[in-house]
Amino acid sequence: MKVDISVVLYRPRWDELKVAVSHLAKCSDEIKTVHFLLSGGQAEYDQLRAMMFEFGSPLSYAIHHRFDNLGFAGGHNFLMSKIFSKGAENVLLFNPDLMIEPGALTEFISSIGRHSDSANGLYLYGPTLKSNSNPERQIVDSAGIFWTSSGRHLDLDQGCPWKRYENYRVVDGLTGACLLVPRDTFDYLVSVVGDFFDPAFVAFREDAELGITARRLGVLSICVMQEGFVHNRGNPGTTRKNRLVNMLGVQNRFLIRWRLGSSRPGNRAIAGVRDLVVVVASLTVERSSLPGIRFAYAIRRWEKSVCRRIENLRLPQFQDVI
Incomplete structure (x- = not known):
């Protein structure tokens, strides 16, 4: 085929x-x-x-x-x-x-x-x-x-x-x-x-x-x-030397945070600490990544609406088999 x-x-x-x-x-x-x-x-x-x-x-x-x-x-x-x-x-x-x-x-x-x-x-x-x-x-x-x-x-x-x-x-x-x-x-x-x-x-x-x-x-x-x-x-x-790559990586980390909500993988406390570290680094050391955080924050309500839509669904029962 x-x-x-x-x-x-x-x-x-x-x-x-x-x-x-x-x-x-x-x-x-x-x-x-x-x-x-x-x-x-x-x-x-x-x-x-x-x-x-x-x-x-x-x-x-x-x-x-x-x-x-x-x-x-x-x-x-x-x-x-x-x-x-x-x-x-x-x-x-x-x-x-x-x-x-x-x-x-x-x-x-x-x-x-x-x-x-x-x-x-x-x-x-x-x-x-x-x-x-x-x-x-x-x-x-x-x-x-x-x-x-x-x-x-x-x-x-x-x-x-x-x-x-x-x-x-x-x-x-x-x-x-x-x-x-x-x-x-x-x-x-x-x-x-x-x-x-x-x-x-x-x-x-x-x-x-x-x-x-x-x-x-x-x-x-x-x-x-x-x-x-x-x-x-x-x-x-x-x-890591590419500012655009760094900015998009930071931006998308926070898009994932708001889009997945409580379903974001990892330990919630540890992930939250890393989020804070990324924000502080963007404010001080890597300021070229700051626009990424701003963009993600600006559309957070839309990402959260997708998260809520998925949470409210009645999903089909597929077999979890391989």
């Missing part, structure tokens, strides 16, 4: 994107269409078209061009709505720093099919991701998302030696770098919440929030043991 792929681009790193697309081209018989949402000017649009032309006809693709930036969350919401409206059964969210080996996508989709045939309910799926950061040894990039007592989310086993996991594991969330969204799951979450991803997040943490919100609504996140998916994340520490 072929799958549609959703790729959101804003100021792409072209060399990295070319590597990712070259891997997709080798898997063209496993892919229905690659859908790009490019936010940028005409020159970037022309460059993307020229790059795709180099790979020839085997890889089917569509480019959606906008001059505004919807962000990761809003961009994938936009693309998934279009793709599912054309009758797709599944959409794979794909980061341009990801590489897929031939055959891995077919095996992944087949594993999902076997799971959905034997389990009752709605699910989100993601493969175990291998890191490309150390060519000398195989290490884990992400085996799902977990939360700390202070309300931080991290990638499970990131940096640990690669190993064989159970075929299907329920986790707190799945990285948005490679996330398989079934049509029924998308329709259900959108019908209840209004959007798949919270568009206020723009970028960072939206996948972690999705995992918790989905589970509150009876949708489980399943990490599938699968070889052949490699994430070229680079050095995570370098992002």
